[in-house]
Amino acid sequence: MDGMSASSDQSASLASALQRGALFAANCPSRTVFKHVTSLWGVLVLIVLLAGTHRFSEIRRKVNGVSEKMLAQTLQNLEADGFVLRKVYPVVPPHVEYTLTALGEETARHVNALAELIERSYPQIAALQNAQQASESASR
Template sequence: MLDRLLTDGKLAAACPSRVVLDHVTSKWGVLLLVALSERSMRWGELRRVVEGISEKMLAQTLRTLEADGIVDRAVTPSVPPRVDYSLTERGRDLVEHLLPLMGWIADNADDILAGR
């Protein structure tokens, strides 16, 4: 795997993986992916589940993850329109790798922060 990231022994600045890494591992990106790992959710549900996220960051992060093919946005024509967000197949695959990392973080966060 590391050979796919290295160019002449370096983690190249122009590597496309950096863009994807930025999208996927942003604070809000990770938290939204974890929230959506259980089920699809509407905008308001995501705002309640991911405490502290602003409307601007929620919209921006969902737009980015949708453009990357990680999150699906489904609009149901109704009054008002219903919009549901869910993980795509790529998103579900990603979350399978992300959840163990988040578990490790949850298990170690208190000790890490206490040692500061």
């Protein structure tokens, strides 16, 4: 899928940019969806749900550091975008279950792969950052 040289013509690059999708358009609604799934909490929720159906507080316990407010908001976004399914059991202590939809599962797998890649390469990244800091302070 290469063959596209770095073109300097603006209309050509714009056309190719828009061909591949709307994400490159300035005020495009799919950017919002994208932010939902790539936000830190969105990512972690998706990965947790990849392991199966969870209740609200189960997710909260697994995703360390998320507040109830943020978790609720994240789940609402993911539900509205069709990534997770929310099932409410009308019992007296509330019981709500969250499950990935088919689209959510596919998305979560991509997200998980990306997360795993970054986690695996993090030691290397950290080493690089230390080296850069060292050379910076040496040049000063």
